[in-house]
Amino acid sequence: MNLRRKNNMSQQTKVVTGVNTRLSYANIWEPKSINGGKEKYSVSLIIPKSDKATIAAIEKAIDAAIQEGIGKFGGKKPNKATLKLPLRDGDVERDDAAYQDSYFINANSITAPQIVDKHVQPILDRDEVYSGCYARVSINFYAFNTNGNRGIACGLGNIQKIRDGEPLGGHASASDDFTAIDDSSDDDFLA
Template sequence: MSKMTHVVTGPKTVLSYLNVNEPKAAPGGKPKYSASLIISKDDTDTLDKIHKAIEAAYEEGEGKLKGNGRTVPPLAAIKTPLRDGDLERPDDPAYQNAFFLNANNPRKPGVVDAHCNPITDTSELYSGIIGRVSINFYAFSVNGNRGIACSLNNIQKLEDGTPLGSQISAAEDFAAFKAADGADDFLN
């Protein structure tokens, strides 16, 4: 891992589609740990670091990106991981005024709290937590597809956030059936 391709995001990164408890595999793929990192467009420091790391990964991976061709395709012509949430997910409020990127790794990421103590309680790790993420960018060329990808290294959870997704709590699901003072409790 090159220092030029390594980035630690700012402390307000929101983690979505968080999969760090058990690896999951796409059909026909290898199991990996993964997360979608949502970075506010206001976090220009992190975004600048990401742009520089993508450029460094491009320069370091020119041989791989060239493939069987005579020239290396320009960076603007290949797939890169940083995407605009306003353009690609306009109906999802979590992605408004933000960029996002997907990071994965077959190796389990280290996960710590604000004091760098390991988090072992899996219920503490859900889509919506907020913190810093250590990532690394690298060039790839697989089956004619070329680009820059992002590896998930480690996570520092700094605070709880609003859980993302469509799941509602059990209390909300069954509130209409709540027994008034036990009057409907047939076991008593």
């Protein structure tokens, strides 16, 4: 296979999600080990079922990854129904209001994603991008066949924050928990 054809096929497995994709379980600033495995950056992408363009692009990219991964599947195209697929139904698999009327995909990478704002300027403040905010995310699908598990996995590319959203995970900010205290009342504290 020549390099031009391989690059073209890889482009077929890449998707940039729509602007209504929400980040959940966002381990995007520091890699974490899950179940003792290799440390990775990861995020769960919540994609509304109403975002038909993103869902269609993901389905097409998954099909391309199956085709591209034929070598990993013993040289022939497997029945898609027999594979572990990354696009999952939040209404079926998650008892969580944030996943209602949505699909979700878990994406990960050993390489840190570049994280930018709407103007493609780097975001350095780690509090700026969090579980619950909305972002466009570049993802890439690829085949795997290890220890009898066969399917398509999702690699995490880069993240472009679009807008704030209600934080997921029950973590309140200090400004939500407290009000400012007048410094003149400090004397009463010792009384």
